[in-house]
Amino acid sequence: MLMKALADGHQMAMRNTASVRHYVPGGCENGGGIGRLVGYITSTAKEGGADHAVTDTRGPRWSAATSSLRLLGAILTMAKDRIVDPTRIHHIHIAGRGSTSRKLILTEAAHLLGCFHILHLHDYDYASDFAARSPRQQSLIRRMFQRADCVVALGQRDHMILATLLGVDEHRLVIAHNCVPDPGAHNVRAGEPPLIVFLGRLSERKGVPELLLALSHPVMKDLRWRAVLAGDGPVEDYRRKAADMGLSGLVEMPGWLGADETRALCARADILVLPSHAEGLAMAVLEGLSHGLAVVTTRVGAHDEVISDGENGVFVPVGDKDALAAALARLVTDPDIRSHLSARARAHYLSHFSMKAYMRSMEKLYETISAQPQARVSAQ
Template sequence: MRAVTAEARPGAPGSRVVRVRHYVAGGCENGGGIGRLVGYIVATADESRVAHRVTDTRGPRWFAPISLVRLAWAILSMALDRLFVPGRIHHIHVAGRGSTARKLVLAGAARTLGCVHVLHLHDYAYADDFAARSPRQRRLVRAMFRGADRVIVLGNGDRMMLETLLGVDGRRIEIFHNCVPDPGPRTLRIAPAPLILFLGRLSERKGVPELLSALASPAMAGLRWRGVIAGDGPVAAYREQAAALGLSGRVEMPGWLDSGQTRTLCQNADILVLPSHAEGMAMAVIEGLAHGLSVVTTRVGAHEEAVIDGENGLFVPVGDEAALAGTLARLVSDPDLRNGLSARAREAYLSRFSMAAYQLRLEAFYEAILSQDQARVHAR
């Protein structure tokens, strides 16, 4: 039987502070979009209400000797919490592939130890990942999600997938759209050479090859614009591809940026482009809305829950280089269109994707989990 306790909240006699440990491959610095989201949560949290800790379950990248030690340390941390901080909620962030393998171990440890734990699914095609697994692995994955106290997903599509494919009770699933801290209002402007910005891992899945082709197209050739394609991945190879297309003087590829560098770049950009083939809910899209950029992306994952075509952003078909080139050329040529999308992007962010609202929901979510667990313990 697990007994859940809560610690006194500083400055509020009789109330409690919720303790949470996040498990993220790569931590906040090397965890990609997941790490960036968790970093934002930790940086903006009110520690008098929710105290967050982050445990890296892998290291900067998968390297067996280091990664296995990281995973073992994560399990030990969970066990020590069970002894000394039994009320801590264990918030386990999971994606497909190797992430699921690690989280099967962590979630199994949480169930064995009797820890309150949440699974937070971040993936661009988890149904496909699940289908590619062996029957035994599928049983384990189903048990992992069904055994969690709660499951968080990024959008309605993942919610339906968990209910229909994995058999998770819909009452235990919560949708939390990704969010970012408020960078402040944007001043509407007419840039003589608009800056087109891409944020994300440089890869085919993110649509980088067709983005480069679109930027090198005749539709863009005679227009004034600048481009930055920022992110990790095979940067050198994509620089070579850009050079071969004649883009070296117009497009920069600085590699991966931290949150401060990303914010500075967004403040100077005009258009955010992410022509992905698959996503959950891309952090880059939310960054674009928050900074009041003209967002160009694809109808994948939960993007249609954030972007309304022609209202606060523009959609292009997946893999359609001509449509992407035409849309970017239209935005570069039309400052009034950019400014209109910019204003409505900020409105969408403030009404639905602000960090302040996210934190309040997350606090209530954690409190509800603890309250329900305490009720179950007292009922036994």
């Protein structure tokens, strides 16, 4: 009787506004860039009266016991939704490593329950993560992606990986660049030392070691500037490294900042720097564009789909501390270049990365999925 009721539920008429549940490792507060994006999505959706819920699949910090309990809770929540809200769309956010292992279980539950579900890939190098797995795991991962109602990629690179390496049907693949809310026009600060901000986990992958080397570089030594490196990770270790480089009075590391604190920091900043070695599409870059900051980053992931070098941002080679120092020194000393990049960055954000445009595309996607009949419910 239960399985018949579940199957019947998938034949309900399409709703005007889809009911959606997001599955995020760490939730909105402890899920890094994925959590920040989902927080923006759900807040915007609720302002419009849409029903978007969030379920944490991992807990604030990873541990085998906590993660297993969170995952079990997520499956039970999905099963409950399938009974009380059978046409709810389950938007499952996935990355590599442990996230993929958890999502293999969660998506299997979605398939057995006959749930509408989307897989949204957020990863800085999913091809390498996939290649490191056993043939058995690779087969399960391919099946997981191929059985989803839709798979969302952050950019062209991931689209290609999903289509060629994982065999996802092109008709069920979409690209959705990340987005951030509009903070409003940027106020130009005159007469103060330029403020350089970094947003993200303090780590080698994000390029923090070479960023500190660049900030302590001779070309930056006699210039007027300040920097805030905001993010989690081994903050104390990096504070000690900064102190050893003589940067204590110039560089602040406040730890992870919430959305409101990040917005306040960017509102008084001039330059956004993110010298990452690998990314999908960094939320920090979009935060910089939205605030009209001069963005300095690397040509990784989908960044070259977002940034035009010298037009609305500046690219530097990965791991090149000298090039990074030169780019920062030029921006610190030339307000005209900062002003040019600022205006173009802000205009580019408004044209391509606003929450309104993103939510319209997501709502269209949800409606398309809701309109499809489902016949996958299995009692096996």
